[in-house]
Amino acid sequence: MVDASKRTSKEMKKESDNNKEELVGVFKEERPKLLRYACYRLGNEADAEDMLQETFLKIHTRLQALNRTEIQDLRSYLFRTLTNICTKWQNSNSRIKTVPLDTEVDITDVPTPKNDEDYQRIMQLLTNIPGEQADVIRLRIYADKSFAEIAQILSLPLPTVKSRFLYGLEKIRKGIKQERVKNLKG
Amino acid sequence: MNCKEFKEKVADLFDKTIDMQTERECKEHMAHCSACKAYYDELRETYALLQPEDKKGRADDENDSSLLTLHSSFFTLHYSFFKVASIFIAAIFLTGLSFAAGLSYATHRPRAPKQEARSQEFANEKMLELTDNGERIVITWLKGTWVEGDFGSYIEADPIEHSPALPLYGEYKATIKLNGEKIDINNLPNLPASAVNKMEIRFTAGRIVNLITTPVEIPYADDSYGE
Secondary structure, eight states: OHHHHHHHHHHHHHHHHHHHHHHHHHHHHHHHHHHHHHHHHHSSHHHHHHHHHHHHHHHHHHHHHSOGGGOSOHHHHHHHHHHHHHHHHHHHHHHHOOOOTTOOOOGGGSOOOHHHHHHHHHHHHHHTSOHHHHHHHHHHHTSOOOHHHHHHHHTOOHHHHHHHHHHHHHHHHHHHHHHHHHHHHO | OOHHHHHHHGGGGGSSSOOHHHHHHHHHHHHHOHHHHHHHHHHHHHHHHTSOHHHHTOTTOGGGOOHHHHHHHHHHHHHHHHHHHHTHHHHHHHHHHHHHHHHHHHHHOOOOOBOOOOOOTTTTSBSEEEETTTTEEEEOOOTTOEEEETTEEEEOOSOOSOOOOEEOSSTTOEEEEETTEEOOGGGOOOOBGGGOOEEEEEETTEEEEEEEOSSOBOSSSSOSOOO
16 A cells, blocks of 8 residues: 555656656747747836746646646647736736836936837837737737637637737727827827 | 628638638639728738837748738739739730830849858749649749749748649639740649749730749849839
């Protein structure tokens, strides 16, 4: 009985090690896409790197507690965890990030890296559309995921993913047109 | 395909991969429906606006094979076919003129250093293939191919797996010449995509497109679309 229990524990440890190894492999492969997604979601590379780190740690810890079979597709699970962590971070950050009114901020002191400018340009474009539409667009373009993969990541039906993508593009287009008209009038 | 069906399928044109049948149906619909073409163009422009800066300038990155760029050339090409056919009379008049201009351009166009890097992806794909019960021909060409056409000229930035299906019979029939020799449609040469040297595709209304791939020599300093 004792031997059987020892064997089980050994087997469990081996399984856990295999899971972690698999996670490391998949994470390495998907890292560029995960990072790009996070950069265009959060607007800068430093925060994106932090979120990636947090995503890895969270899944790594979870794999010890969870049965691997509970996670059907590790790649999708990675993206789903990252999107959740980003949402959580953005929500909490919007509450915490405050600047006292008497603080003098000289933005020329802190040069914005060239990539960050692009991340912020995209963030600006996606600000005026609903978050769920923006997220489908981000996953399609920056994470280079197909609509079927996005449906799996977000646990949504495929037609919903496609319509969110289209509505998102239509709204951005409309916003740009309105902005142009406003500039012409102004 | 009607407009309602087109709007149901248009998102597929922005997917990572697309079913050839859907793609063809959408293209055919857009060739006849200017409203849907305009709607698609607006979506495509917005999609292009959302592309990362680094992606725009890095043609060699394998992750950057933007389907949209590929589709954009497909649609332009396809649309041009019908456009050219509809201005048939004008095209006859201009054919002689454009031939003379083309000759002059070919002789005097500025030359940039040869681009050595050419995608080997799809290099072994069959270059010419008959589809749709032998009524249409699909051509495979590669990244780095110089595409010269009535709609403008450019270096193909993405590896092309399949060109638009060119109709071989009917009003808009196309003829293909490979290195100056007309190809017998019923006896297609079994060549790989890497074997494309110079290919001319002619429509009933005039010359449409030339594909020149070996050696790849870029006429402009940058590899952007030359329109």
